[in-house]
Amino acid sequence: xxxxxxxxxxxxxxxxxxxxxxxxxxxxxxxxxxxxxxxxxxxxxxxxxxxxxxxxxxxxxxxxxxxxxxxxxxxxxxxxxxxxxxxxxxxxxxxxxxxxxxxxxxxxxxxxx
Amino acid sequence: xxxxxxxxxxxxxxxxxxxxxxxxxxxxxxxxxxxxxxxxxxxxxxxxxxxxxxxxxxxxxxxxxxxxxxxxxxxxxxxxxxxxxxxxxxxxxxxxxxxxxxxxxxxxxxx
Numbered sequence: 001x002x003x004x005x006x007x008x009x010x011x012x013x014x015x016x017x018x019x020x021x022x023x024x025x026x027x028x029x030x031x032x033x034x035x036x037x038x039x040x041x042x043x044x045x046x047x048x049x050x051x052x053x054x055x056x057x058x059x060x061x062x063x064x065x066x067x068x069x070x071x072x073x074x075x076x077x078x079x080x081x082x083x084x085x086x087x088x089x090x091x092x093x094x095x096x097x098x099x100x101x102x103x104x105x106x107x108x109x110x111x112x113x
Numbered sequence: 114x115x116x117x118x119x120x121x122x123x124x125x126x127x128x129x130x131x132x133x134x135x136x137x138x139x140x141x142x143x144x145x146x147x148x149x150x151x152x153x154x155x156x157x158x159x160x161x162x163x164x165x166x167x168x169x170x171x172x173x174x175x176x177x178x179x180x181x182x183x184x185x186x187x188x189x190x191x192x193x194x195x196x197x198x199x200x201x202x203x204x205x206x207x208x209x210x211x212x213x214x215x216x217x218x219x220x221x222x223x224x
Contacts, residue, residue, distance in 0.1 A: 031210055042200075042216035043157075050210065058211075090156055099145040100204040100212055104156035 002027045004105035006091050011110045013085075021076045021108045023091035032074035033092045033102065036060065043090065049074055050096060078110065085112045116140060116213045117203050123219035130191045134218045136201030137183045145204035146177055148186045150197045151217065157200055160186075191222045 004025040013019045031050045035043040045058030049068040063082025068074050078085045088109050092102040119136045126132050146163035163175040163184050174187040201215035
């Protein structure tokens with residue numbers, strides 16, 4: 001079955017540690033995105049990538065980094081510079097040139113203490 | 114002004130009721146419109162695209178009004194399982210392919 005996978009589902013880290021969240025898709029989608037969602041809030045765009053080896057900052061990129069070495073993979077690193085990293089992180093992908101419907105992975109819930 | 118605005122609710126309705134949500138958007142160049150459903154602590158899932166002529170999928174009807182820059186979602190014969198948050202999403206034409214999400218409208222269907 002085609003889809004987007006994110007791992008792990010739950011992640012706990014101590015303050016000051018970097019952590020990398022995985023996102024893989026087998027939908028052959030060109031564009032991939034990372035969002036952050038806080039309780040009772042909407043989705044905020046962290047980074048996006050429209051093609052391999054290229055990515056752009058979203059609205060809240062500070063304290064995060066990404067790479068796009070393969071079309072299928074778009075990992076997100078939450079660095080120690082991110083002041084408030086505890087949140088629900090969602091990865092999405094879409095086919096460019098179409099209606100831009102986004103498909104989401106199941107998300108990773110990160111807790112930093 | 115927020116780019117995509119929704120009434121956060123919650124809309125609290127009995128089973129069998131008809132409920133409608135509106136969403137307004139500010140970018141008149143927007144081309145693609147969607148409704149997503151998000152259950153508590155889950156990812157958003159595409160519910161339906163919204164076409165200029167309006168479209169229906171079972172109990173769900175979506176409408177687009179470009180002149181007034183709003184889209185709507187009508188749910189007929191509400192079920193308990195319809196309880197969720199409904200997100201309005203607007204995408205620009207071409208270019209960066211960055212959609213804008215509304216904050217969502219919460220629906221609670223009770224027995």
